Amino acid sequence: MREIILDTETTGLDPKSGHRIIEIGALEMINKVLTGKSFHYYLNPQRDVPFEAFQIHGISTDFLRDKPKFVEIAESFLEFVKGGRLVIHNAGFDLNFLNYELSLLKLPSLDNLAVVDTLQLAKKAFPGARNNLDALCKRFKIDNSHRQFHGALKDAELLSEVYIELTGGRQVKLDISLTSEVELLNAGKGNLDLTTLNFKTSPPTAEEIALHQEFIKKIPNNLWPS
Numbered sequence: 001m002r003e004i005i006l007d008t009e010t011t012g013l014d015p016k017s018g019h020r021i022i023e024i025g026a027l028e029m030i031n032k033v034l035t036g037k038s039f040h041y042y043l044n045p046q047r048d049v050p051f052e053a054f055q056i057h058g059i060s061t062d063f064l065r066d067k068p069k070f071v072e073i074a075e076s077f078l079e080f081v082k083g084g085r086l087v088i089h090n091a092g093f094d095l096n097f098l099n100y101e102l103s104l105l106k107l108p109s110l111d112n113l114a115v116v117d118t119l120q121l122a123k124k125a126f127p128g129a130r131n132n133l134d135a136l137c138k139r140f141k142i143d144n145s146h147r148q149f150h151g152a153l154k155d156a157e158l159l160s161e162v163y164i165e166l167t168g169g170r171q172v173k174l175d176i177s178l179t180s181e182v183e184l185l186n187a188g189k190g191n192l193d194l195t196t197l198n199f200k201t202s203p204p205t206a207e208e209i210a211l212h213q214e215f216i217k218k219i220p221n222n223l224w225p226s
Contacts, residue, residue: 001030001031001085002028002029002030002083002084002085003028003029003030003084003085003086003087003116004026004027004028004029004080004081004084004085004086004087005026005027005029005087005088005156005157005159005160005163006024006025006026006081006086006087006088006094006156007024007025007026007088007089007094007152007153007155007156007159008021008023008024008025008094008097008098008152009021009022009023009056009057009059009150009151009152010022010053010097011045011047011048011049011050011053012050012052012053013093014096015096015097015100015101016100018047019045019097020043020045020046020047020070020097020101021043021045021070021097021098021101022042022043022044022045022049022057022059022064023040023041023042023043023057023059023151023152023153024039024040024041024043024073024077024152025038025039025040025151025152025153025154025155025156026038026039026040026077026080026081026156027153027156027157027160028080028084029087029160032164032167034160038153039076039077039080039081040152040153041067041068041073042059042063042064042067043064043067043068043069043070043073044064044065044066044067044068044069045064046069048061049061049064056150057150057151058150058151070101070105071105074101074102074105074107075107078102078107078108081110081113084113085113085114085115085116086110086113086114086115086116087115087116087118087159087160087163088115088116088117088118088159089117089118089119089133089155089159089162090117090119091115091116091117091119091120092117095110095115098110099111116163118136118159118162118163118166119131121163121166121167122136122162122166125166126139133155133158133159133162134147136162136165136166137158137161137162140161140162140165142158142161142162142165144158
């Protein structure tokens with residue numbers, strides 16, 4: 001299954017009040033494994049970034065002056081998310097902004113895509129608890145020490161780990177040095193060579209051999225030597 005882990009940063013809380021998206025970060029995940037494909041842009045909002053928003057994400061008006069406008073990346077964004085299931089923390093907020101920006105350009109909304117809201121998943125799993133991204137990272141022991149400010153791409157990276165934990169953890173937890181091969185298999189990109197896996201084995205004990213020999217003697221016309 002192809003999923004897109006998505007986050008945005010904005011100048012404020014409501015696009016209808018004139019606020020705009022200033023950063024989009026998205027990561028492709030297939031069968032719960034990140035593929036390495038990403039979509040990331042800082043965007044010129046064509047307005048000032050309020051100080052209150054700057055305190056949250058650390059992105060200034062001056063930094064954004066030479067960045068592309070949403071119209072310049074809109075088509076490539078739609079192509080990146082096409083056919084995927086969106087995974088977003090507090091999805092209503094990001095979708096509200098994205099659909100508003102798309103509507104200004106008369107482009108299709110994201111309403112036809114399936115969406116997983118990890119905030120709702122967390123509320124069901126941990127009712128009454130704090131379920132923001134920092135709290136979930138702490139609960140699942142995910143290192144977020146580099147998150148001094150919010151950031152769309154780094155938050156999408158953290159969210160990908162949180163999402164895996166919220167949906168049962170990784171299915172493949174082998175103590176081997178061939179993680180890349182396992183990930184390729186999970187992503188449908190390769191065949192896992194089982195002959196390369198270093199499984200631990202131990203020879204049978206004398207007691208086990210004796211019990212086995214007694215067992216096969218009881219089998220009529222068995223094909224195994226006693």
